[in-house]
Amino acid sequence: MPAPNLTRVSRFGFVNAYLVAEDDGLTLIDTAIAGSAKAILGAAERLGAPIVRIALTHSHSDHIGSLDVLARALPDAEVLISTRDARQLAGDKTPLPGEPQDAKMRGGYPGAQTQPTRLLEPGDRVGSLEVVDARGHTPGHVAFLDLRDRTLIAGDAYSSLGGLATAAKANPRFPLVKMGTWHPPTALETARALRALEPARLAVGHGAIVEAPVAAMDRAIARAAA
């Protein structure tokens, strides 16, 4: 059964943003690659509601690529990102005390001119969504759990392109996500924690939405832990 509140906006089937319907308008999760603003705004127009919030799972280029253009087009929209990944968004890639100091920030972090209007911590609410700690792919990666129907928007904590996989181990058919992962052991812990939420569906940054994903998440975790 498709999620009534969730619309996937895919760019070339390769990278996704999501629109989540709320009573006061739409929450946009991620902004895809540069050049995606028109497709995202068009999808919102077809849904007949304004984008009132832009919430980011993490600060990689294929998730923040259209942030500046969208924030300019939507000057009243809130812009939300985790406190930790806001640092890379502002151009700072240095590790924090207590983080694995040998873990490298991998993948593209181009930063953005847009300043967040609110910084997120796990447990915070964004409309009907609960912010869930999903660090590992990046140090401040978050997922969003829709408390109305247990849809989990997982960003790059999982990917489904070429088969469901965690960010902790390369999927031979789609290795890109793992190539961008900051700390695989932490990404594996996150994969387990997200599975423990028993989501009804899993919406990922790369690939199709997976309905009833728990068994596939178990298999992906087993492959990553092997």
Ligand SMILES: [Zn+2]
């Ligand atoms: Zn990423």
